[in-house]
Amino acid sequence: xxxxxxxxxxxxxxxxxxxxxxxxxxxxxxxxxxxxxxxxxxxxxxxxxxxxxxxxxxxxxxxxxxxxxxxxxxxxxxxxxxxxxxxxxxxxxxxxxxxxxxxxxxxxxxxxxxxxxxxxxxxxxxxxxxxxxxxxxxxxxxxxxxxxxxxxxxxxxxxxxxxxxxxxxxxxxxxxxxxxxxxxxxxxxxxxxxxxxxxxxxxxxxxxxxxxxxxxxxxxxxxxxxxxxxxxxxxxxxxxxxxxxxxxxxxxxxxxxxxxxxxxxxxxxxxxxxxxxxxxxxxxxxxxxxxxxxxxxxxxxxxxxxxxxxxxxxxxxxxxxxxxxxxxxxxxxxxxxxxxxxxxxxxxxxxxxxxxxxxxxxxxxxxxxxxxxxxxxxxxxxxxxxxxxxxxxxxxxxxxxxxxxxxxxxxxxxxxxx
Amino acid sequence: xxxxxxxxxxxxxxxxxxxxxxxxxxxxxxxxxxxxxxxxxxxxxxxxxxxxxxxxxxxxxxxxxxxxxxxxxxxxxxxxxxxxxxxxxxxxxxxxxxxxxxxxxxxxxxxxxxxxxxxxxxxxxxxxxxxxxxxxxxxxxxxxxxxxxxxxxxxxxxxxxxxxxxxxxxxxxxxxxxxxxxxxxxxxxxxxxxxxxxxxxxxxxxxxxxxxxxxxxxxxxxxxxxxxxxxxxxxxxxxxxxxxxxxxxxxxxxxxxxxxxxxxxxxxxxxxxxxxxxxxxxxxxxxxxxxxxxxxxxxxxxxxxxxxxxxxxxxxxxxxxxxxxxxxxxxxxxxxxxxxxxxxxxxxxxxxxxxxxxxxxxxxxxxxxxxxxxxxxxxxxxxxxxxxxxxxxxxxxxxxxxxxxxxxxxxxxxxxxx
Numbered sequence: 001x002x003x004x005x006x007x008x009x010x011x012x013x014x015x016x017x018x019x020x021x022x023x024x025x026x027x028x029x030x031x032x033x034x035x036x037x038x039x040x041x042x043x044x045x046x047x048x049x050x051x052x053x054x055x056x057x058x059x060x061x062x063x064x065x066x067x068x069x070x071x072x073x074x075x076x077x078x079x080x081x082x083x084x085x086x087x088x089x090x091x092x093x094x095x096x097x098x099x100x101x102x103x104x105x106x107x108x109x110x111x112x113x114x115x116x117x118x119x120x121x122x123x124x125x126x127x128x129x130x131x132x133x134x135x136x137x138x139x140x141x142x143x144x145x146x147x148x149x150x151x152x153x154x155x156x157x158x159x160x161x162x163x164x165x166x167x168x169x170x171x172x173x174x175x176x177x178x179x180x181x182x183x184x185x186x187x188x189x190x191x192x193x194x195x196x197x198x199x200x201x202x203x204x205x206x207x208x209x210x211x212x213x214x215x216x217x218x219x220x221x222x223x224x225x226x227x228x229x230x231x232x233x234x235x236x237x238x239x240x241x242x243x244x245x246x247x248x249x250x251x252x253x254x255x256x257x258x259x260x261x262x263x264x265x266x267x268x269x270x271x272x273x274x275x276x277x278x279x280x281x282x283x284x285x286x287x288x289x290x291x292x293x294x295x296x297x298x299x300x301x302x303x304x305x306x307x308x309x310x311x312x313x314x315x316x317x318x319x320x321x322x323x324x325x326x327x328x329x330x331x332x333x334x335x336x337x338x339x340x341x342x343x344x345x346x347x348x349x350x351x352x353x354x355x356x357x358x359x360x361x362x363x364x365x366x367x368x369x370x371x372x373x374x375x376x377x378x379x380x381x382x383x384x385x386x387x388x389x390x391x392x393x394x395x396x397x398x399x400x401x402x403x404x405x406x407x408x409x410x411x412x413x414x415x416x417x418x
Numbered sequence: 419x420x421x422x423x424x425x426x427x428x429x430x431x432x433x434x435x436x437x438x439x440x441x442x443x444x445x446x447x448x449x450x451x452x453x454x455x456x457x458x459x460x461x462x463x464x465x466x467x468x469x470x471x472x473x474x475x476x477x478x479x480x481x482x483x484x485x486x487x488x489x490x491x492x493x494x495x496x497x498x499x500x501x502x503x504x505x506x507x508x509x510x511x512x513x514x515x516x517x518x519x520x521x522x523x524x525x526x527x528x529x530x531x532x533x534x535x536x537x538x539x540x541x542x543x544x545x546x547x548x549x550x551x552x553x554x555x556x557x558x559x560x561x562x563x564x565x566x567x568x569x570x571x572x573x574x575x576x577x578x579x580x581x582x583x584x585x586x587x588x589x590x591x592x593x594x595x596x597x598x599x600x601x602x603x604x605x606x607x608x609x610x611x612x613x614x615x616x617x618x619x620x621x622x623x624x625x626x627x628x629x630x631x632x633x634x635x636x637x638x639x640x641x642x643x644x645x646x647x648x649x650x651x652x653x654x655x656x657x658x659x660x661x662x663x664x665x666x667x668x669x670x671x672x673x674x675x676x677x678x679x680x681x682x683x684x685x686x687x688x689x690x691x692x693x694x695x696x697x698x699x700x701x702x703x704x705x706x707x708x709x710x711x712x713x714x715x716x717x718x719x720x721x722x723x724x725x726x727x728x729x730x731x732x733x734x735x736x737x738x739x740x741x742x743x744x745x746x747x748x749x750x751x752x753x754x755x756x757x758x759x760x761x762x763x764x765x766x767x768x769x770x771x772x773x774x775x776x777x778x779x780x781x782x783x784x785x786x787x788x789x790x791x792x793x794x795x796x797x798x799x800x801x802x803x804x805x806x807x808x809x810x811x812x813x814x815x816x817x818x819x820x821x822x823x824x825x826x827x828x829x830x831x832x833x834x835x836x
């Protein structure tokens with residue numbers, strides 16, 4: 001008898017997380033003997049805790065296909081960290097209660113480091129509680145900081161967006177620099193890992209072009225060195241374009257732009273590195289500046305998604321289902337690079353115990369000795385990830401994104417209070 | 419005997435200003451009997467004042483064609499306002515000196531309100547000094563605030579970018595809102611006129627979708643009404659996306675971005691309407707927020723240019739040359755809309771004396787009664803302007819933009835000091 005599957009999106013969404021959803025759902029529909037329905041959690045794992053399930057079988061094949069070109073999280077995501085199994089584990093017990101009520105035998109969790117950990121715990125508790133379930137993590141994070149996998153689905157598209165934006169804005173600044181803006185600062189995401197900042201560097205095809213300076217979270221911010229570098233570039237090229245990580249901090253670990261807010265995971269909410277750097281440039285160098293904060297624009301920019309990233313996002317969703325029907329539990333599909341030039345990749349597999357809560361930062365040799373740019377080795381790594389275009393369909397001048405019906409599954413358990 | 423032409427870019431550049439340059443140069447090349455070479459000013463009008471001319475005849479047809487898909491100002495632009503003719507007019511005399519030295523009989527100035535005024539004055543002084551020159555203004559401004567013309571080349575592409583970005587980021591926020599970000603604020607350009615802010619509103623296909631609130635420079639900012647509106651939307655839809663003009667100001671005309679607010683740490687908020695609004699939302703409503711400042715990204719985003727805008731940008735460059743060879747002096751090609759549905763437009767002509775220094779703001783009936791959104795009438799106006807895609811070629815995952823040789827013309831006059 002086929003058992004049902006549960007799929008949920010977790011944490012910050014991406015331009016292509018829905019492509020992974022499409023990979024899961026379309027593939028599950030092919031394994032009719034093993035998998036019944038795919039239920040999605042409305043607002044991620046909360047949908048399971050609250051028994052607020054979405055019946056994806058009500059969606060047409062065309063609607064599911066349209067997920068491959070629709071950004072954001074089509075079922076709603078959540079920043080919600082389950083309490084540890086050791087701390088009572090009531091939440092995990094509730095999950096099993098809901099899964100049991102709906103005969104869910106497959107758990108697909110689409111997220112980053114935190115959710116890999118959740119996924120691992122689900123597989124652990126199911127054993128303890130005697131409820132068989134196969135838990136597979138579907139990797140996703142614009143931060144590109146998951147271990148083992150060569151890259152993280154979602155990253156390539158942000159990378160393509162920030163590099164394109166920097167190349168374009170760079171041409172703008174260059175043409176204005178003689179009489180106006182001389183320094184341009186673009187702030188990008190990546191709290192602890194500088195992968196997105198590094199990708200900004202791809203905009204530079206030749207020395208002298210934007211960006212001239214990159215500020216990585218891996219390199220402690222040195223105000224004096226930064227200002228000297230900006231001045232040097234303005235002198236040499238007439239202008240200076242800077243790509244800066246939101247997670248930039250000084251040698252004592254103090255974030256440049258801490259807003260004082262924390263998210264559900266206790267992470268500080270950041271915002272505003274660019275205006276702080278701009279103020280420095282104005283105050284100390286007296287140069288006219290402009291600054292941009294791409295924020296959600298960067299991770300939602302499906303219109304300029306990387307085709308490679310899109311294909312990989314779909315592939316990990318598909319592979320997750322294929323692993324699950326083979327009974328492979330507590331694993332995550334990975335991207336394995338077999339060659340950079342020409343770029344060749346295939347799907348591999350990682351144990352969740354090796355993935356959960358491990359963060360992959362930029363290797364030091366991906367950053368130039370002075371700490372302000374990327375090396376050729378880094379370019380070789382990044383370039384294939386932004387290759388190829390995959391424009392969405394347009395209607396009335398704008399991308400035509402799908403909205404699903406998201407029909408609710410009838411509840412079978414009582415109300416739950418945490 | 420054919421006389422030479424001078425072309426210069428002025429003020430803030432756009433994603434498609436180079437398409438106007440291509441229109442001028444390609445068309446001029448067809449009128450060999452009337453027009454000799456097209457010299458471009460390096461860094462706009464400064465190129466003429468300093469006799470720093472670029473010989474565009476050294477560029478291949480392919481390079482000129484590539485201008486149609488390259489953002490920024492290919493010859494360099496300038497923010498430089500010539501002193502009035504009445505104040506001595508030395509600068510204008512210098513221009514005529516340089517034009518005389520290079521037998522320049524045509525003056526094409528590609529810019530907004532200020533440059534229309536400059537162009538007008540050139541035609542006036544040439545009469546006074548007995549040096550015949552035909553001066554034609556080529557309209558360009560992302561602000562869309564030139565009078566007479568139905569729209570301004572450059573605007574449609576920014577409009578398409580901001581509407582696309584808001585639609586994408588809106589889907590992102592919507593999927594995060596249950597447990598995380600509830601308010602998203604995107605700041606866009608338009609210091610005095612709210613056209614770009616209005617275009618952001620096109621992202622909303624149905625009530626409840628982003629953006630929920632627009633803040634126009636034409637409507638005095640009312641903190642209480644704004645916060646009430648945000649709260650109302652969060653209650654109703656779970657989240658609220660805001661499009662805000664950089665030129666937002668209160669009823670006393672005080673710009674929000676210069677209001678001297680401080681953040682939680684006592685740091686002065688540094689430029690940026692979006693962070694100020696975000697701070698208000700956090701302080702008064704205690705809602706989690708994210709904010710983006712698109713800045714140069716919006717006006718340089720050639721990768722998502724409007725095909726309509728691109729065609730019109732080229733057309734005004736072409737028309738300017740056609741006007742000039744007919745001897746039409748002191749004029750500007752305009753876009754004339756003959757129908758909205760289906761959209762039909764043609765090139766018209768305006769006298770520079772009717773254009774110079776006049777600013778076209780949003781009509782009140784383009785803004786809803788409550789001041790927070792656009793009306794159907796506004797949509798009917800805007801929609802055709804963002805229609806059609808015109809993606810640039812890509813190479814290694816990034817748009818492939820041209821860099822011209824920009825070969826200098828040999829100087830014939832002595833050095834000039836202002």
